[in-house]
Amino acid sequence: MKKIYLIILIIFLTGCTNYNDISNIAVVSSIGISVNGNNYNVYVKVLSSNQENEENIYIKTCTTIDECFNNLSTELMKRLYLTHMDLLILSNNLVKDNYNQIFNFFLNEKSSRGSFTTIIVEHIDNKILETNTTDIKNMLSLSLSTNGITTDITLTDIIKDILNYKISYVPFIKTQNTINVKGYKTIYDENKILTNEESLAINIIKNNIKTFQITIDKNVYKLEQCYTINKVHNDNIEINFYCKYYGNNKSDKNNIENYLTKIITSFTQNNKNNYFEYLLYKYGRNNNIKYNVNINIDYKPNIGGEIFE
Amino acid sequence: MKEEILNRCGNSTDIIIRTINLKNNVIDCIYSETLSSSSAITNYVLKPISELIIENKNIASTTIINLIKNLLTGSSINELKSIDEAIKNIFLGYTIIIINNKNILSIETKASLDRGINSSSIEVSITGPKDSFTENFNTNLGLIRKRIRNNNLFVKSITLGNESHTKIGICYINGIAEKSLIKKVMEKIIKINNDIIIDGGYITEELSKSTFLPQVNQTERPDLASFALLEGKVCIIVDNSPTVLIIPTFFIDFFHTPDDYYQKNINTTFTRILRFLAFLIAIFLPGYYISVTSFNPTAIPTNLLLNLIEQHTIVPFPAFFEILIMIIAFEILRESDIRIPNKVGSSVSILGGLILGDAAVSAGIISPIMIIVVAISSISALVFSYNSIVNLIRYYRYLILILGMLLGIYGLFIGFGILVINIASTTSFGFPYTYPFVPFIKTDILDSFIKVKSRQNKRNPLLTKNRNR
Numbered sequence: 001m002k003k004i005y006l007i008i009l010i011i012f013l014t015g016c017t018n019y020n021d022i023s024n025i026a027v028v029s030s031i032g033i034s035v036n037g038n039n040y041n042v043y044v045k046v047l048s049s050n051q052e053n054e055e056n057i058y059i060k061t062c063t064t065i066d067e068c069f070n071n072l073s074t075e076l077m078k079r080l081y082l083t084h085m086d087l088l089i090l091s092n093n094l095v096k097d098n099y100n101q102i103f104n105f106f107l108n109e110k111s112s113r114g115s116f117t118t119i120i121v122e123h124i125d126n127k128i129l130e131t132n133t134t135d136i137k138n139m140l141s142l143s144l145s146t147n148g149i150t151t152d153i154t155l156t157d158i159i160k161d162i163l164n165y166k167i168s169y170v171p172f173i174k175t176q177n178t179i180n181v182k183g184y185k186t187i188y189d190e191n192k193i194l195t196n197e198e199s200l201a202i203n204i205i206k207n208n209i210k211t212f213q214i215t216i217d218k219n220v221y222k223l224e225q226c227y228t229i230n231k232v233h234n235d236n237i238e239i240n241f242y243c244k245y246y247g248n249n250k251s252d253k254n255n256i257e258n259y260l261t262k263i264i265t266s267f268t269q270n271n272k273n274n275y276f277e278y279l280l281y282k283y284g285r286n287n288n289i290k291y292n293v294n295i296n297i298d299y300k301p302n303i304g305g306e307i308f309e
Numbered sequence: 310m311k312e313e314i315l316n317r318c319g320n321s322t323d324i325i326i327r328t329i330n331l332k333n334n335v336i337d338c339i340y341s342e343t344l345s346s347s348s349a350i351t352n353y354v355l356k357p358i359s360e361l362i363i364e365n366k367n368i369a370s371t372t373i374i375n376l377i378k379n380l381l382t383g384s385s386i387n388e389l390k391s392i393d394e395a396i397k398n399i400f401l402g403y404t405i406i407i408i409n410n411k412n413i414l415s416i417e418t419k420a421s422l423d424r425g426i427n428s429s430s431i432e433v434s435i436t437g438p439k440d441s442f443t444e445n446f447n448t449n450l451g452l453i454r455k456r457i458r459n460n461n462l463f464v465k466s467i468t469l470g471n472e473s474h475t476k477i478g479i480c481y482i483n484g485i486a487e488k489s490l491i492k493k494v495m496e497k498i499i500k501i502n503n504d505i506i507i508d509g510g511y512i513t514e515e516l517s518k519s520t521f522l523p524q525v526n527q528t529e530r531p532d533l534a535s536f537a538l539l540e541g542k543v544c545i546i547v548d549n550s551p552t553v554l555i556i557p558t559f560f561i562d563f564f565h566t567p568d569d570y571y572q573k574n575i576n577t578t579f580t581r582i583l584r585f586l587a588f589l590i591a592i593f594l595p596g597y598y599i600s601v602t603s604f605n606p607t608a609i610p611t612n613l614l615l616n617l618i619e620q621h622t623i624v625p626f627p628a629f630f631e632i633l634i635m636i637i638a639f640e641i642l643r644e645s646d647i648r649i650p651n652k653v654g655s656s657v658s659i660l661g662g663l664i665l666g667d668a669a670v671s672a673g674i675i676s677p678i679m680i681i682v683v684a685i686s687s688i689s690a691l692v693f694s695y696n697s698i699v700n701l702i703r704y705y706r707y708l709i710l711i712l713g714m715l716l717g718i719y720g721l722f723i724g725f726g727i728l729v730i731n732i733a734s735t736t737s738f739g740f741p742y743t744y745p746f747v748p749f750i751k752t753d754i755l756d757s758f759i760k761v762k763s764r765q766n767k768r769n770p771l772l773t774k775n776r777n778r
Contacts, residue, residue, distance in 0.1 A: 018717055021628065022602045023621040027614060047611065049619035083607040084614065113607075 025081040034091030042068035148212030149199040201267035344402040349418035353383040383416040434567040446548040452531035470506035478546040509550040523697030526558035541772035557737035591689035596713030604717025620676035
């Protein structure tokens with residue numbers, strides 16, 4: 001009988017730890033984190049249930065992220081609830097140790113899901129926090145479909161990349177007079193802002209691009225139905241990129257192929273800490289990795305015609 | 310003898326004694342003026358006896374009993390042996406004739422105390438027949454016989470209730486109903502030792518003691534009782550009860566309504582699925598709401614969550630108490646709506662439902678979403694006309710609510726498990742409650758939660774497979 005009482009007690013006490021009444025939570029929409037010396041500046045945008053006052057931005061400065069959240073929680077007299085969070089903004093000045101602490105915080109926080117978009121900005125201010133998250137997400141997807149330089153990436157993707165490759169590519173945004181997407185920034189083992197060409201190259205290698213357009217000598221070419229197949233043979237990595245190009249001039253095909261080959265080759269030569277390198281080191285391969293880039297543009301002539309009356 | 314009868318009836322004012330002197334013979338007619346028909350007494354008793362007075366003959370005391378027996382024109386005349394029997398017959402509406410303080414005759418002179426055959430008020434059908442059972446045993450039996458004109462429709466009568474002497478009729482179709490079922494029903498009914506049986510509910514309670522789930526179905530519709538008999542079930546008619554009991558009953562029976570048999574299969578399927586959804590909503594919605602708002606706000610979309618938070622901030626109680634208050638208030642409202650006369654019923658509904666609800670929200674006692682949750686859950690329960698399933702929904706709603714409050718979504722799954730175990734472990738008179746799913750009967754699945762095709766004959770394969778055993 002005692003066992004039954006114990007089982008019932010355990011079952012009923014299980015619920016107590018998860019009790020989370022909606023009147024005691026503050027729903028966080030986005031978080032910004034920057035460092036200032038030894039301190040963290042944590043910006044928290046809390047969604048207001050009052051329709052007149054839609055959102056509130058709170059700023060806390062503490063030695064750890066947890067401390068900032070605890071202080072803010074005490075101030076609001078509510079638990080900060082991160083499941084509905086959809087944007088994490090990281091500042092440009094974070095280093096490896098800061099990232100470790102940030103990742104630990106979000107992995108340990110029970111209400112965090114890690115499925116929110118993560119971006120890096122040059123400088124965190126109210127302007128970027130006040131910007132609608134949907135607008136930022138739209139900007140990222142637009143930049144992918146127009147010039148192919150960034151994609152919407154979540155914290156889970158970043159952590160996965162870091163665990164696998166010790167490097168992750170996070171969208172980088174500049175906020176001066178306007179908000180501009182500036183390609184990727186590498187984080188963790190390497191902190192480097194990539195150029196537009198490098199950002200395009202990594203998107204091609206990671207098979208992120210389906211449709212995009214490139215500008216070569218002031219001519220704009222639109223490529224569609226793109227995909228990448230990567231093959232690894234010992235120390236030889238084969239990058240095969242396939243795309244369809246609808247145009248009027250067949251010679252454009254060669255221009256595009258040459259241009260894309262050039263930027264991918266240049267990326268692999270100049271970025272030794274890239275997507276593949278860590279994996280190959282991990283499995284005991286030598287340092288002389290050879291890249292073989294094959295760009296296959298399928299030229300499709302535009303069907304022209306005239307309309308007769 | 311007449312004095313003894315009067316004394317034993319407490320000299321009740323409705324017991325009337327009419328004494329007729331017939332030269333050397335004395336005839337006492339005793340009857341209850343409330344239970345007997347005065348015109349029947351005049352026509353079948355007094356008129357024939359008055360003919361003897363007119364003839365003014367000397368009749369020997371030994372022959373008068375046979376003479377009166379032949380003279381009386383009533384359909385049922387019996388010679389009684391004791392005063393006990395005589396008293397019992399008086400209260401059945403018979404007139405007792407005591408001849409020379411020795412012989413006792415009883416003649417049927419029952420008055421009709423019925424309200425007549427009315428349309429069904431609870432199990433309403435849009436297209437099907439409208440007649441319903443009444444409080445009269447014979448009328449109820451007649452309504453069934455009218456539909457099954459078959460000599461195999463057997464009726465076994467017994468009297469139950471030590472004080473009420475209520476007539477009970479056990480009906481079944483010989484050759485279709487399983488003999489072991491009939492025997493089991495008879496045995497259980499004979500064992501009932503109540504002082505009083507006023508309604509079929511007394512029998513239901515006695516037969517369903519062992520389980521929480523309803524094992525006996527009640528219907529006020531003769532067409533449904535007839536369907537049940539043709540399936541191989543047993544029907545119990547209780548005198549003075551406007552409902553007939555159907556044995557055995559299965560969980561799926563509560564999802565079927567009279568209209569299911571009178572409309573297209575596609576329409577029936579749609580409404581049955583709707584009823585099943587209503588059953589789940591009625592039981593689980595309040596518990597789900599509590600578990601989601603107290604344990605798993607993650608499951609709520611952001612905009613809705615903000616809306617809910619805003620509504621909750623003005624309410625001083627935890628969500629559980631808020632919903633409990635609302636459910637109890639609704640139960641009280643429903644109960645009062647049933648009891649009060651129809652003429653004031655609508656005003657109570659308006660006052661209780663609209664004005665009080667609105668005032669409670671304005672006063673900040675209840676949040677609007679809570680009213681929506683409780684209203685949807687309660688309206689879903691109203692889809693079912695059988696009171697027993699409404700009670701089942703009610704108890705499970707409280708159980709799931711408490712589990713949801715203590716354990717969140719996890720509690721909801723535990724509650725669902727308990728419900729399934731409860732249903733699966735129940736048997737109705739030895740037949741599994743989960744028919745036709747367990748045991749799986751392919752032909753009947755097509756007429757369960759859905760209705761793809763009806764059986765050509767109405768016989769239930771589960772009930773009739775061992776019918777001769």
